[in-house]
Amino acid sequence: MGGDVGPPVVIPGAAMALRRHPETEFLLVGNRALIEPELERQPALKAASRVIHTDVAVRMEDKPSQALRHGRKTSSMWLAIDAVKRGEADATVSAGNTGALMAMARFNLKMMAGIDRPAIAAVWPTLRGESIVLDIGASIGGDAKHLATLAVLGSAMARVLFDLERPTVGLLNIGTEEIKGVDEVREAAELLRALDLPHLAFVGFVEGDGIGKGAADVIVTEGFTGNIALKAAEGTARQMGEYLRSAMSRTWRSRIGYLFARDAFQALRDKMDPRKLNGGVFLGLTGIVIKSHGGTDAEGFASAVDVGYDMVRYDLLTKINQTLNRDGTASRL
Amino acid sequence: MGGDVGPPVVIPGAAMALRRHPETEFLLVGNRALIEPELERQPALKAASRVIHTDVAVRMEDKPSQALRHGRKTSSMWLAIDAVKRGEADATVSAGNTGALMAMARFNLKMMAGIDRPAIAAVWPTLRGESIVLDIGASIGGDAKHLATLAVLGSAMARVLFDLERPTVGLLNIGTEEIKGVDEVREAAELLRALDLPHLAFVGFVEGDGIGKGAADVIVTEGFTGNIALKAAEGTARQMGEYLRSAMSRTWRSRIGYLFARDAFQALRDKMDPRKLNGGVFLGLTGIVIKSHGGTDAEGFASAVDVGYDMVRYDLLTKINQTLNRDGTASRL
Numbered sequence: 001m002g003g004d005v006g007p008p009v010v011i012p013g014a015a016m017a018l019r020r021h022p023e024t025e026f027l028l029v030g031n032r033a034l035i036e037p038e039l040e041r042q043p044a045l046k047a048a049s050r051v052i053h054t055d056v057a058v059r060m061e062d063k064p065s066q067a068l069r070h071g072r073k074t075s076s077m078w079l080a081i082d083a084v085k086r087g088e089a090d091a092t093v094s095a096g097n098t099g100a101l102m103a104m105a106r107f108n109l110k111m112m113a114g115i116d117r118p119a120i121a122a123v124w125p126t127l128r129g130e131s132i133v134l135d136i137g138a139s140i141g142g143d144a145k146h147l148a149t150l151a152v153l154g155s156a157m158a159r160v161l162f163d164l165e166r167p168t169v170g171l172l173n174i175g176t177e178e179i180k181g182v183d184e185v186r187e188a189a190e191l192l193r194a195l196d197l198p199h200l201a202f203v204g205f206v207e208g209d210g211i212g213k214g215a216a217d218v219i220v221t222e223g224f225t226g227n228i229a230l231k232a233a234e235g236t237a238r239q240m241g242e243y244l245r246s247a248m249s250r251t252w253r254s255r256i257g258y259l260f261a262r263d264a265f266q267a268l269r270d271k272m273d274p275r276k277l278n279g280g281v282f283l284g285l286t287g288i289v290i291k292s293h294g295g296t297d298a299e300g301f302a303s304a305v306d307v308g309y310d311m312v313r314y315d316l317l318t319k320i321n322q323t324l325n326r327d328g329t330a331s332r333l
Numbered sequence: 334m335g336g337d338v339g340p341p342v343v344i345p346g347a348a349m350a351l352r353r354h355p356e357t358e359f360l361l362v363g364n365r366a367l368i369e370p371e372l373e374r375q376p377a378l379k380a381a382s383r384v385i386h387t388d389v390a391v392r393m394e395d396k397p398s399q400a401l402r403h404g405r406k407t408s409s410m411w412l413a414i415d416a417v418k419r420g421e422a423d424a425t426v427s428a429g430n431t432g433a434l435m436a437m438a439r440f441n442l443k444m445m446a447g448i449d450r451p452a453i454a455a456v457w458p459t460l461r462g463e464s465i466v467l468d469i470g471a472s473i474g475g476d477a478k479h480l481a482t483l484a485v486l487g488s489a490m491a492r493v494l495f496d497l498e499r500p501t502v503g504l505l506n507i508g509t510e511e512i513k514g515v516d517e518v519r520e521a522a523e524l525l526r527a528l529d530l531p532h533l534a535f536v537g538f539v540e541g542d543g544i545g546k547g548a549a550d551v552i553v554t555e556g557f558t559g560n561i562a563l564k565a566a567e568g569t570a571r572q573m574g575e576y577l578r579s580a581m582s583r584t585w586r587s588r589i590g591y592l593f594a595r596d597a598f599q600a601l602r603d604k605m606d607p608r609k610l611n612g613g614v615f616l617g618l619t620g621i622v623i624k625s626h627g628g629t630d631a632e633g634f635a636s637a638v639d640v641g642y643d644m645v646r647y648d649l650l651t652k653i654n655q656t657l658n659r660d661g662t663a664s665r666l
Contacts (some may be wrong), residue, residue: 099508127575137507209568227507227541228558230541232565239546247600254593257589257590260590262590
């Protein structure tokens with residue numbers, strides 16, 4: 001029911017994801033009257049899914065506390081998360097209200113042992129490929145221990161998503177000189193160096209422009225800065241796209257040039273397509289919850305489902321546990 | 334002497350700036366043996382300038398404390414700032430070590446009445462034109478009072494640079510809902526609303542992607558987040574440029590397209606040219622100090638000189654004082 005559009009995006013998106021991973025099964029949680037007409041158009045998805053009906057839906061503008069008050073145990077969002085808790089589903093994917101989704105996930109699924117606060121991780125396109133950036137807004141601020149925990153969570157996700165043995169991890173900071181930066185970030189660097197974890201190669205500080213360069217597989221910062229960095233970068237990408245569009249339609253010569261280079265522009269658009277990297281991963285919870293952009297289309301929602309698929313298929317939670325609880329890391333954090 | 338190149342960039346840059354503002358006079362502070370050969374090639378600049386010789390130069394890798402220890406009273410950086418202090422110069426422009434420049438400026442020039450901590454402001458290109466973003470790294474963290482002071486400083490700079498009566502000011506935050514964001518940012522919003530200043534129109538919170546949209550003339554945040562947002566955006570712009578270059582050289586069709594659209598690409602490059610917006614402005618000090626990017630060329634350095642020129646010509650310090658000390662604002666901060 002979530003996102004700006006609801007079932008007309010979510011259902012075709014799920015159908016696309018199913019075509020890529022035909023063994024997937026879907027629980028579609030929400031208003032049957034809105035889901036079923038969409039499902040009729042997707043016979044393969046219909047065959048692979050079950051509808052769980054509820055009239056209650058969290059609204060995009062609800063505050064987390066409101067959502068919990070009105071939607072606990074009844075809303076589609078709650079029931080979808082609850083299916084993960086009860087082991088009926090392996091992952092929840094939602095395009096709904098982020099704050100409400102996090103509040104419900106936290107309330108219902110609880111935190112993993114050794115983790116106090118959840119995080120949201122995003123996949124960030126870079127000149128080298130892709131990196132994981134976290135936290136992009138689940139919690140604000142945090143001490144060295146929190147940042148080190150984010151490094152553990154992010155590196156587990158990088159192992160899953162990029163199939164790496166020992167992903168590189170950098171801490172976002174405002175200078176590579178030792179004199180700069182905040183105390184927590186400096187202490188987190190010392191802590192990560194001291195821990196010297198088998199599943200995580202700490203590479204030191206990374207500045208804001210190092211993210212796009214692909215300076216590390218995982219970039220760690222607290223949620224306020226991470227959210228602003230992500231949105232500043234998204235805004236800049238959109239801005240560049242606008243400049244390009246207006247430049248290419250300025251003169252007849254540029255319009256002809258555009259026609260010749262149409263394939264190149266299409267490749268560029270594909271490269272910059274934010275839908276392909278849709279799917280913020282909630283980390284630190286005892287279940288897998290993926291947040292799709294609310295404004296995405298079916299293609300973007302399918303990407304979010306794909307991310308959830310990967311996290312389940314390649315055992316995100318086990319990989320987090322490997323680093324955190326089997327190596328005795330948690331006790332040293 | 335500052336920047337990656339020194340006099341071969343600074344001297345031609347000053348000469349360019351002089352052509353745009355022929356009434357400018359220059360004090361060129363540094364090693365005469367390096368300055369004079371460059372100056373010989375710029376007769377107009379030579380006629381409008383005086384060389385102040387010193388052998389001592391702050392190095393790009395010096396820590397601020399080292400720079401102060403070794404370069405106080407003797408280095409070119411110190412002497413340039415000192416010329417402003419003594420009223421011999423109206424502004425200092427340096428492409429040198431940012432931390433050292435800030436430390437020396439603070440030590441020698443002191444803070445304006447009513448201001449505790451300095452800030453660095455950058456001009457950020459937006460879809461509507463340009464905005465001022467501060468603080469981009471002069472100091473880390475800060476309470477509501479600090480953020481409100483940044484708003485005063487930034488709005489004074491916007492009045493100078495954009496010739497506005499009452500610039501709009503937004504606080505960078507991670508959501509426009511009242512539930513989100515950090516306490517300091519929320520309190521700063523209340524404070525700015527309560528102050529209702531004549532020279533500053535507070536417009537509320539702005540998210541990271543609002544900067545590029547031009548959501549406000551002035552965007553306020555503390556230095557850690559501001560620095561990371563700026564560099565993340567710069568990195569993204571460079572990344573988009575790389576993608577575009579590689580897309581346009583991929584096939585013979587795209588290369589032909591590029592030839593036809595060459596003027597459009599040139600216009601785009603001009604639009605995205607970071608040199609045109611070079612010049613971080615130090616705010617809160619009793620004198621005007623402009624920081625040019627260390628890696629810039631003569632064109633970029635000339636832009637930094639232009640920014641200094643504007644700040645002097647249109648009375649930045651008076652405009653800050655107007656808001657801060659004449660309206661009794663300082664006592665309410």
